[in-house]
Amino acid sequence: MKLPDILSRVKNHLPLSLQFLLEVLSYWRRLCRYNASVRTDRDRQKMQYTLLRENHIIEKGMSMPNPRRGFGQAKVQSLTTRMGRYCELYGSEPDTFLLYILATIRAYIDYQHRDGVDIPDIESAFSQLCAKVGISPGQLSTPAGIEVLRRTDLQQAAAADFQTLLLSRHSIRYFRPELPPRELLERALELAARTPSACNRQAWHTHIYFDEEAHELLRMQGGCKGFCDDIPCCIVVTADMKGFLGHEPFQCFIDGGLYAQNLINALHFVGLGDIPLSCGFFSDQLLPMQRRFQIPENEVMVVIIGTGLMTDNVKVAISTRKPIAATNIYHS
Ligand SMILES: Cc1cc2nc3c(=O)[nH]c(=O)nc-3n(C[C@H](O)[C@H](O)[C@H](O)COP(=O)(O)O)c2cc1C
Structure with missing residues (x-):
C-alpha cells in the first residue's frame, strides 16, 4: 500500500x-x-499560463493612465524570446493562444509607433515569430491591446440585462478623486449579500478604506503601481476561518471568492468603476497588512477591490478570453 x-x-x-x-x-x-514556478518550461500548460501573465502585463501597461514613453520594451523582448522557445518546445500551430499573444505584441508595436517610439529589435523578433507561426501580421484578427470606453456607455450597459452587464464589466484603472457615495457602496454590498454560501454561513466580511489609507494599503499590495494613488476607495473582501469545520479547511477561500465576484459585478451595476487586486501572497506579506489595517487574524484576505467614480473616458485592456472549448470538458 x-x-x-x-x-x-x-x-x-x-x-x-x-x-x-x-x-x-x-x-x-x-x-x-x-505550481507554475516549478520547472515551468517543461510543462506546456505552465508555460502557456505564464506567457498569458506576461502578455497581460503588456496589455495592462497600454491601459495605464500615464505610461512612461517607450515603456515595457524589455518585457516585450522577453515575451518574444519565451514565445520562440514555446514554439520550439510545443510547436507553432496558429491556435487561439499563439494568435492572441502575437496580436498583443502587434498592438504594442502600433502603440509605440503612434507615440513616435522606434523599436526595430522588437519588430524583427515579432516578424520572425509570425514567420514561425506561418501568419502575416496583417492576418492577425484576434482582439488585443486596449480600447477606450465612455463612462456613460459602461453605466448604461451595466444597468441593462445580465448578459450586457457581464460583457461590459472591465477592470477599471481610471478614477475621479471624489469618494464614491456610501449609498452606492451599500447598494452593491446589499446585492452581493445574495451570494450563495456553504450552509448559508455568509462568513464573508468587507473592510472599506478611503483616500490616504486606501493608497497605503494599495502600495503594500503592489499590483497597481502607476494608478494606486488614483483609487479613492478600496474594499478588502475577507472570509472568516471561524465559519468552517475541520473537513472544509479551504472553504473560506471559495465562499469569499464567490462573494467577491458578486461584489465586483454589483459595483459595476451601481455605476462605479472597480478592479480586483490580488491577495494571492505568502502570509509573511499578508499578515503584516492585516495587522496594519486592523483585519483580524481569523479572517483570510480574499481580494482587494479598488473602486470609485470613473473618469468620463477609460482605457481598458481587451483581455481576450479563451474559447470555452479550451476550458470545458463534457463528461458524458
Ligand atoms: C484575483 C484577481 C487579482 C487581480 N490582481 C490585479 C492586480 O494586482 N493588478 C491589476 O492591475 N489587475 C489585477 N487584476 C485584474 C486582472 O488583470 C483582470 O481581471 C484580467 O486581466 C481580466 O480583465 P477584465 O477584468 O478587464 O475583464 C486581478 C484580477 C483578479 C480576479
Whole structure:
C-alpha cells in the first residue's frame, strides 16, 4: 500500500491538528508539482499560463493612465524570446493562444509607433515569430491591446440585462478623486449579500478604506503601481476561518471568492468603476497588512477591490478570453 493510502486510512483516528498537518502536506506535495514556478518550461500548460501573465502585463501597461514613453520594451523582448522557445518546445500551430499573444505584441508595436517610439529589435523578433507561426501580421484578427470606453456607455450597459452587464464589466484603472457615495457602496454590498454560501454561513466580511489609507494599503499590495494613488476607495473582501469545520479547511477561500465576484459585478451595476487586486501572497506579506489595517487574524484576505467614480473616458485592456472549448470538458 502506498503512503498516501495508509495516511488516508489512519487520518480519521488522528487529532484534528494532525489531520490539518496532513492536509497541508498533501497541498504542499501538489504545489511542488503543479505550481507554475516549478520547472515551468517543461510543462506546456505552465508555460502557456505564464506567457498569458506576461502578455497581460503588456496589455495592462497600454491601459495605464500615464505610461512612461517607450515603456515595457524589455518585457516585450522577453515575451518574444519565451514565445520562440514555446514554439520550439510545443510547436507553432496558429491556435487561439499563439494568435492572441502575437496580436498583443502587434498592438504594442502600433502603440509605440503612434507615440513616435522606434523599436526595430522588437519588430524583427515579432516578424520572425509570425514567420514561425506561418501568419502575416496583417492576418492577425484576434482582439488585443486596449480600447477606450465612455463612462456613460459602461453605466448604461451595466444597468441593462445580465448578459450586457457581464460583457461590459472591465477592470477599471481610471478614477475621479471624489469618494464614491456610501449609498452606492451599500447598494452593491446589499446585492452581493445574495451570494450563495456553504450552509448559508455568509462568513464573508468587507473592510472599506478611503483616500490616504486606501493608497497605503494599495502600495503594500503592489499590483497597481502607476494608478494606486488614483483609487479613492478600496474594499478588502475577507472570509472568516471561524465559519468552517475541520473537513472544509479551504472553504473560506471559495465562499469569499464567490462573494467577491458578486461584489465586483454589483459595483459595476451601481455605476462605479472597480478592479480586483490580488491577495494571492505568502502570509509573511499578508499578515503584516492585516495587522496594519486592523483585519483580524481569523479572517483570510480574499481580494482587494479598488473602486470609485470613473473618469468620463477609460482605457481598458481587451483581455481576450479563451474559447470555452479550451476550458470545458463534457463528461458524458
Ligand atoms: C484575483 C484577481 C487579482 C487581480 N490582481 C490585479 C492586480 O494586482 N493588478 C491589476 O492591475 N489587475 C489585477 N487584476 C485584474 C486582472 O488583470 C483582470 O481581471 C484580467 O486581466 C481580466 O480583465 P477584465 O477584468 O478587464 O475583464 C486581478 C484580477 C483578479 C480576479
